[in-house]
Amino acid sequence: MSSLRHLRQCHPAGIAISHYHTSSRALSKQSYKVLVLGGGSGGIAMSARLKRMVGAENVAVVEPSEMHYYQPIWTLVGAGAKTLASSGRSTSSIMPSGVKWVKSKVEEINPETNTVRTDDGSEISYEYLIVALGLQLHFEKIKGLPEGFGHPKIGSNYSVETVDKTWKALQDFKEGNAVFTFPNTPVKCAGAPQKIMYLSDAFLRKFSAPKTGKRAKANVIYNTSLPVLFGIKKYADTLWDIVKTRDLQVNLRHNLIEVRADKQEAVFENLDKPGETKVFEYEMLHVTPPMGPSLVIKGGPLADEVGWLDVNKETLQHNKYPNVFGIGDCTNLPTAKTGAAVAAQSAILGRTISRILKNQIPDKKYDGYTSCPLVTSYNTVVLAEFDYNAQPLETFPINQAKERRLMYYMKADVMPHLYWHGLLRGLWGGPGPYRKLMHLGMK
16 A cells, blocks of 8 residues: 555656655756756657757756656556566666766746756756656546555556556456546546557457356446547547447546445546436446646646646747747647657657757647557557647558557557667657658658
């Protein structure tokens, strides 16, 4: 239970657990040309790119966590297809060589004075600031959590401390309701809450007899706060067909508000009828927690009215402070919060900053590209790719709304390699250039 208390704390995207450095964190150098806040995917990618632009000695990254996790693979970890150990590497091993790693937590950002204060009282000044602080997980906003994770039958693929609990609950499933949730907030990787539903269904079918096994005794239920199954119609149509074919129950506009783990009950509010609730008994429960802006940004001078980092959606430059930039889940960019989006943003932001360093006007625009590999079984994926206008922006010259084995292997094996050896080294900026080749220059 002591480890579960950490779930009340919130961690940046791409980072799972904070183990604070015990030695002195006094800085020999208090000023940097480029200061990067956050050592998740966006922060590391940008520090690698800026190292090549201004020199490693002029770049610093503020990040308290000793471990860095490739979180997109946790969908497969929760379903037993990958191990948790395979998703993590030490922060020291992925930090660009020569770049200063400040093992502290950001406490306050002061853009008027170009300074950042850390939790050990240090003040760091900068010429240019890149904010990559991710978002916050809020399990505590659901009554009965996070303490409910101390009971069996409940897990979440969104935390390093609970993803293995998902796999344990799936393995231990006997009969009854398998319930999967989507909260009434923005989330990172918005397809993940239903991916684990499809995988759980596939697991129960694969490892049990068709008529007498576990799947025949299971009610697989997806309760989502959204009014749709998926936001892009082309892919939603395919997913609805899968739902009907596999006898999966989808309840729209149902938001999880309480977990009674001792009774194995989950309470949902009907968002179309406020105050009306329904109790679901469960044999397995997967919780996607409410999420929100980084508390360091929210309410501060860099935030929009909701609390997200306020940046230009095309250049990723802050709308008020021209020497401040943002990337990834912490921003108010009107696109899905995914690792693929970070990759595409990193290429645009790198170009934006390189132009500004030369006193030139940014000439490349981010089109909102993001991707969501919708895992529908242990060997198939629907590869959704789209832009700001919620229009498909597909890399391959085939119909990506179809379930394909090739896309599963891309998700499970190719994408992790691109992440560790491409994105984090500042060498992978998304599939944009390859899309044009694939489509003979037509996209």
